[in-house]
Amino acid sequence: MRPLLKKLFPFLYKTSWKLKPEHEVELAFVSDGVEYFCFTNGFDVYSERYAAAADAINMLEMRVNREYLKTMIGLHKEYTRKGQNDNCAILIHHLEERMNHISNEELFLQLAAVWYFDKQENCYVYNPEYGEKKIARWRKDKELLSFFLQGQLSQFMPLLPSSIPHIQNYTKETNLELLRMLRFHLSSQSESSSNKDLISSIKLQILKLEELLAEN
Secondary structure (H helix, E strand, O other): OOOHHHHHHHHHHHHOOOOOOOOOOEEEEEEEEEEEEEEEHHHHOOOHHHHHHHHHHHHHOOOOOHHHHHHHHHHHHHHHHHOOOOHHHHHHHHHHHHHHOOHHHHHHHHHHHOOEEEEOOOOOOOOHHHHHHHHHHHOOOOOOHHHHHOOOOHOOOOOHHHHHHHHHHHHHHHHHHHHHHHHHHHOOOOOOOOOOOHHHHHHHHHHHHHHHHHHH
């Protein structure tokens, strides 16, 4: 049916994509008037997107993203340099707690941003900055998380429908915990030339979390 519609109404399916002959895409969902698509055969045809997808899946499995790990490593170096073993122990404890968490909404949205693309994107290449813009839009669509968790992405985070509100509440609690952790470690830092970038990064993460929590 869809190939016939494309022939009859090609203007409805106009994109800037240059698909390889063996690759097909399909309309996955519409959010806030924007159509989002995915490959019919999954990640095996994502080309350059595959690496981004693999990273997102790893983050889901580890419960932490690259920004979080980079911050933890930077803080550990600072505490080790200053001989602050107590703070090193606290840092490791925070990391262990984080890795024991169930996967949360934010990490799952990062995977969805790779999997689904709109007509403005290169379907073979993932742009992280544009991905963040998509995620910001999706957060306003409260029904999308249910769609993601019950659709094609459910294989990476299989849950019962009744678990979805729990995941959303859990994510809020996780973000509050992360905010408290970052504020604690920020307060332990005295700004110097060696850790200026680290402090700037922590402040930016705190600001993002505060904005995210204010939306909810």
